[in-house]
Amino acid sequence: MVVLTDPALDLISLIRSPKPAACFSGVPVVDLTKPDAAARLVEACKEFGFFKVTNHGIPVEFMRRLEAEAVNFFSLPPVEKEKSGPAKPLGYGNKRIGANGDMGWVEYLLFAVTSKPLSYTPMDFLREPSACLFRSALKEYLSAVRKLASQVLELMAQGLEIEPRDVISKLVTSEASDGIFRLNHYPPCPVLRGSNYSLTGFGEHTDPQIISVLRSNNSTGLQIALKDGSWVSVPPDEESFFINVGDSLQVLTNGRFRSVRHRVVANGMESRVSMIYFFGPPFAEKIAPLPQLMGEREHSLYKEFTWDEYKKAAYKSRLADNRLGPFEK
Template sequence: MQRLEAEAVKFFSLPQVEKDKSGPANPFGYGDKRIGVNGDVGWLEYLLFVATSDPLSCTSMTACSFRSALSEYLVAVRKMASDVLRSMAEGLKIEPRDALSKLAMDEHSDGIFRLNHYPPCPPLQGLNRSLTGFGEHTDPQIISILRSNDSSGLQISPDDGSWVSVPPDQASFFINVGDSLQVLTNGRFRSVRHRVAANGVKPRVSMIYFFGPPPAQRIAPLPQLMGEGEQSKYKEFTWGEYKKAAYRSRLGDNRLVQFEK
């Protein structure tokens, strides 16, 4: 965690002209403020990778050090995600215990890794208002695992529509349920709406691994989870179909609405 955070800070501290050589994100690579293709913006810069591919070519010692730290981190987080999903299946009394984890750990699974950097926002210093770092949304994948430094900003929204700040803890991981897991469990687990508020004083660095299933995987409530007479709340779709729908939507859209019965 510490190695990768240090490498991320090193990259985001580079002159803008150097960072721009890794972008523009389309969708992968380096991005600055612009999130996606539908007009969403935030007070951040980021690196976005396909988690299963080499993130950087070793053209310099800096790139090699970055890749080494990132590769080591991804291996460890994949192991943790597998353990978490197996624990979820156990809690739901699902057999086999890898019913959820195998979707995220398949060799064709759609993993994405994101490094976000939220610079301090000078206009906010001393003012009682906030600027959006990353707008409110739910994650479309099965789960996402987030780790950040000791800077605040992450907020989640319970069902009453309010926003609750999550205390920063650089020694902890935050597990977000995604839309796909909500469907797979027929609503027993709910995807969490969250956002990041810009910090007026301290920079925030976060790293998020998004665990998606293979593109052709059918997403529907697991049969072994359904009670007698229980009906699916959702129309069946593939992860590839849902991913395309998410890519076409705005960040804050409720993407699952169009798939509800």
């Protein structure tokens, strides 16, 4: 039995680590330069709601530069980091995830992203040149990932054999699109070293948006749930990106694609830094199955709603809740 002597850990759930803690070898890998990329994307979205993309064209230096700036920020004394928070909902947060009681062994920075400059810059309190370096790395990274997301969504439309090709991608690239960028840091937890347990870093959930594009350093922690409900660990790959299907894309495809349930576990040894760009549609956008996908006698599995309605409902829920449940017919 593990006894947590740190009061800060009392509200964070323990997860028993399987032995051996092998990584899942079945994560779909999509090479974006291959002619079968569109078909493989669709297959992965139907079976897992999750896949890895390689040969994405984004220089590794972009990723490592932003990661280095994030590490510098999270290495600051707590009093300095807290100058950029609390996260309500943007800015710096520590352990508390949202306002509904979810807790995790994580600290984070949240940014709102639009086609215009970042609407919130929590590094503003940093002295130059640190703030300038952070902004530069962030702008460079977000611009590249935005193009990647558009490419992936256009390939999905191609694989689904629907037109126009930008029918999905245009939802996340317009000036009104609702983007969120998250930098997460899962620090080591010395009290767990040598035990068979891990701490909940970020509890199980699905992402409300259309897709999420994730990159992390070369450390384990990310887990996804398979169709049978079992949890598997995703092998880390700091040079590739992982894509999550979100709830909104599950609705747009009338359930053909699966919104993946996932979580992050924090162990006692490694520090994990992840960078997630959540691609949401404009707030007024109506979310309903795409007409191009609906067969003659096919009925929608979901009630129509706007992204604003769904986002508000999602933020009122707990992480593990079935957020789409109330919107199912």
